[in-house]
Amino acid sequence: MAVEPLTDQEIQRRLEQLPGWSFADDRLSRTYVFKGHPQAAGLVAEIATIQEELDHHSDLNLGYNKVGVTVNTHSVGGKVTALDFELAGRIEEIAPRHGARAD
Numbered sequence: 001m002a003v004e005p006l007t008d009q010e011i012q013r014r015l016e017q018l019p020g021w022s023f024a025d026d027r028l029s030r031t032y033v034f035k036g037h038p039q040a041a042g043l044v045a046e047i048a049t050i051q052e053e054l055d056h057h058s059d060l061n062l063g064y065n066k067v068g069v070t071v072n073t074h075s076v077g078g079k080v081t082a083l084d085f086e087l088a089g090r091i092e093e094i095a096p097r098h099g100a101r102a103d
Protein backbone atom coordinates (compact mmCIF):
# COMPACT_ATOMS: atom_id res chain seq x y z
CA MET A 1 0.00 0.00 0.00
CA ALA A 2 1.37 3.38 -0.99
CA VAL A 3 1.53 5.50 2.09
CA GLU A 4 1.92 9.24 2.10
CA PRO A 5 1.83 12.00 4.69
CA LEU A 6 -1.62 13.31 5.58
CA THR A 7 -2.35 17.01 5.36
CA ASP A 8 -2.78 18.95 8.59
CA GLN A 9 -6.46 19.33 7.73
CA GLU A 10 -6.88 15.58 7.27
CA ILE A 11 -5.03 14.90 10.52
CA GLN A 12 -7.33 17.26 12.43
CA ARG A 13 -10.39 15.64 10.85
CA ARG A 14 -9.26 12.15 11.83
CA LEU A 15 -8.28 13.25 15.34
CA GLU A 16 -11.92 14.14 16.01
CA GLN A 17 -12.62 10.40 15.99
CA LEU A 18 -9.83 9.73 18.50
CA PRO A 19 -10.49 11.66 21.72
CA GLY A 20 -7.41 11.76 23.94
CA TRP A 21 -4.94 11.62 21.06
CA SER A 22 -3.01 14.69 20.03
CA PHE A 23 -0.86 15.81 17.15
CA ALA A 24 2.37 17.74 17.65
CA ASP A 25 5.87 17.68 16.18
CA ASP A 26 4.76 15.38 13.34
CA ARG A 27 3.61 12.68 15.76
CA LEU A 28 0.38 11.29 17.16
CA SER A 29 0.49 10.62 20.88
CA ARG A 30 -1.56 9.63 23.86
CA THR A 31 -0.92 8.71 27.49
CA TYR A 32 -3.01 6.10 29.31
CA VAL A 33 -3.20 5.76 33.10
CA PHE A 34 -3.89 2.51 35.01
CA LYS A 35 -4.48 1.16 38.48
CA GLY A 36 -0.95 -0.20 38.62
CA HIS A 37 2.03 -1.57 36.76
CA PRO A 38 0.68 -4.98 35.70
CA GLN A 39 -2.23 -3.36 33.89
CA ALA A 40 0.06 -0.87 32.15
CA ALA A 41 2.50 -3.62 31.13
CA GLY A 42 -0.40 -5.74 29.90
CA LEU A 43 -1.43 -3.04 27.47
CA VAL A 44 2.15 -2.69 26.21
CA ALA A 45 2.32 -6.44 25.52
CA GLU A 46 -0.93 -6.40 23.56
CA ILE A 47 0.13 -3.30 21.61
CA ALA A 48 3.34 -5.11 20.66
CA THR A 49 1.32 -7.97 19.18
CA ILE A 50 -0.83 -5.58 17.15
CA GLN A 51 2.23 -3.72 15.93
CA GLU A 52 3.77 -6.90 14.62
CA GLU A 53 0.51 -7.77 12.88
CA LEU A 54 0.35 -4.33 11.23
CA ASP A 55 4.12 -4.10 10.70
CA HIS A 56 3.85 -0.61 12.13
CA HIS A 57 5.46 0.29 15.44
CA SER A 58 5.02 3.10 17.92
CA ASP A 59 7.45 4.28 20.56
CA LEU A 60 6.11 3.04 23.90
CA ASN A 61 7.01 4.52 27.26
CA LEU A 62 6.10 2.24 30.17
CA GLY A 63 6.05 3.85 33.60
CA TYR A 64 4.70 2.63 36.95
CA ASN A 65 1.05 3.13 36.04
CA LYS A 66 1.26 4.97 32.73
CA VAL A 67 1.84 4.09 29.10
CA GLY A 68 2.85 6.76 26.60
CA VAL A 69 2.33 5.99 22.92
CA THR A 70 3.95 8.07 20.18
CA VAL A 71 3.82 7.21 16.51
CA ASN A 72 4.67 8.46 13.07
CA THR A 73 5.79 6.78 9.88
CA HIS A 74 9.55 6.45 9.46
CA SER A 75 9.38 5.47 5.78
CA VAL A 76 8.00 8.89 4.79
CA GLY A 77 10.56 10.80 6.82
CA GLY A 78 8.69 10.85 10.11
CA LYS A 79 5.30 12.23 9.12
CA VAL A 80 1.80 11.16 10.14
CA THR A 81 0.05 8.80 7.73
CA ALA A 82 -3.10 6.66 7.66
CA LEU A 83 -1.03 3.81 9.13
CA ASP A 84 -0.53 5.83 12.32
CA PHE A 85 -4.25 6.39 12.63
CA GLU A 86 -4.91 2.71 12.00
CA LEU A 87 -2.57 1.75 14.85
CA ALA A 88 -4.02 4.42 17.15
CA GLY A 89 -7.53 3.16 16.45
CA ARG A 90 -6.54 -0.43 17.24
CA ILE A 91 -4.97 0.66 20.52
CA GLU A 92 -8.11 2.60 21.46
CA GLU A 93 -10.16 -0.58 20.94
CA ILE A 94 -8.13 -2.66 23.38
CA ALA A 95 -7.12 -0.11 26.02
CA PRO A 96 -10.40 -0.19 28.01
CA ARG A 97 -9.99 -3.94 28.65
CA HIS A 98 -6.76 -3.13 30.52
CA GLY A 99 -8.52 -0.58 32.69
CA ALA A 100 -6.99 2.38 30.89
CA ARG A 101 -8.21 5.89 31.56
CA ALA A 102 -7.16 9.23 30.17
CA ASP A 103 -4.07 10.92 31.64
Ligand SMILES: C[C@H](O)[C@H](O)[C@H]1CNC2=NC(N)=NC(=O)C2=N1
Nearest residue numbers: 055056057058072073074075076
Ligand atom coordinates in the same frame (compact mmCIF):
# COMPACT_ATOMS: atom_id res chain seq x y z
C1 LIG B 1 10.76 -3.31 7.23
C2 LIG B 1 9.55 -2.86 8.00
O1 LIG B 1 8.38 -3.20 7.29
C3 LIG B 1 9.57 -1.36 8.21
O2 LIG B 1 10.78 -0.99 8.84
C4 LIG B 1 8.37 -0.87 9.01
C5 LIG B 1 8.36 -1.38 10.44
N1 LIG B 1 7.60 -0.53 11.34
C6 LIG B 1 7.42 0.76 11.08
N2 LIG B 1 6.86 1.55 11.98
C7 LIG B 1 6.70 2.85 11.78
N3 LIG B 1 6.15 3.60 12.74
N4 LIG B 1 7.09 3.41 10.61
C8 LIG B 1 7.65 2.71 9.62
O3 LIG B 1 7.99 3.26 8.57
C9 LIG B 1 7.83 1.32 9.84
N5 LIG B 1 8.35 0.55 8.91
